[in-house]
Amino acid sequence: MSESVPSPPVRLLLCDDHAVVRAGLRALLSSADGIEVVGEAGTGEEALAMAARLHPDVVLMDLQLGEGMDGVTATRRLTSGAAGAPGSPVPRVLVLTMFDTDADISRAIEAGATGYLLKAERPDELFAAIRDAASGRTTLSAPVADRLLAQLRSPRPALSEREHEILGQLARGLGNREIARALFISEATVKTHLGRVYGKLGVETRAGAVAVAKERRLLP
Incomplete structure (x- = not known):
């Protein structure tokens, strides 16, 4: 009976403008089975360049990136395939942020983010969300899901x-x-x-x- 071949690890690119946060995430993710951090970016521009070179399966994206391109713009560029050569793999983008306003959530989802997590999530929830994102499955933090449902139930009135x-x-x-x-x-x-x-x-x-x-x- 042939042995099953283990799945390759999820290739993950971190994008956060705080070096300490990136270091903490890398250390945390090093304990997760099936996840390999292939690079770190401190700006949206760096994330695009590194994604084109490293071909990650998932980009873990912060929304607020200081000066330059913000996380929503970077997400849109990544998910549209604009960051890589024609025909190259398009990474999934999983947002990891402290912000859960309706505007932030809507902009990120509309930009093509596969999931939206808050930084208060437990490590095991983050690991599972990364694996889900690599498989194309959506993961939302509970408060984010609640906000999205509220928006659907009570859509905002149109502008005059x-x-x-x-x-x-x-x-x-x-x-x-x-x-x-x-x-x-x-x-x-x-x-x-x-x-x-x-x-x-x-x-x-x-x-x-x-x-x-x-x-x-x-x-x-």
């Missing part, structure tokens, strides 16, 4: 025509006073509309509103 105008001016980098002048409305009205836009997009900042608007193609 005026809110679209406000958002467009916001994307141009205008402040409240400049937006008010451009649209011939008061600053107080601008603030009111901005509050509604933030609520509908699930964000808390101007930059977040513009980022989500670009992701959802809400800007002209």
Whole structure:
């Protein structure tokens, strides 16, 4: 009777802008069966370059990467195959982050992430999620799954025509006073509309509103 051939280990690329976090993850993952860390990247740009060279099965991706390309953009580039040569394997991307806002989750999933984990997860949950990601199966932290279900059950209302105008001016980098002048409305009205836009997009900042608007193609 022939012996079964063991499966090759999951080739994993780490991407986190904190060297201490990367070192901790590498040390942790060294204890996991069937997982091999093949590289570490500190920026989104490094992750793309290393993925093209190392051909990992899974990229463990943080969302906030300091200056330069953020984790969502890097995820989109990786999952679209833009990081490698035509015909080269496309890695799965498993997000590992501290952030669980609706906007972060939506942007990551829309960018093609296979799974979304929070850094508070237990090590065995992380190991299982990496193996699942390599097989194409989705893993979500419980709070993330709850948020996604809530979004599906109560989809956010669409933006009004005026809110679209406000958002467009916001994307141009205008402040409240400049937006008010451009649209011939008061600053107080601008603030009111901005509050509604933030609520509908699930964000808390101007930059977040513009980022989500670009992701959802809400800007002209």
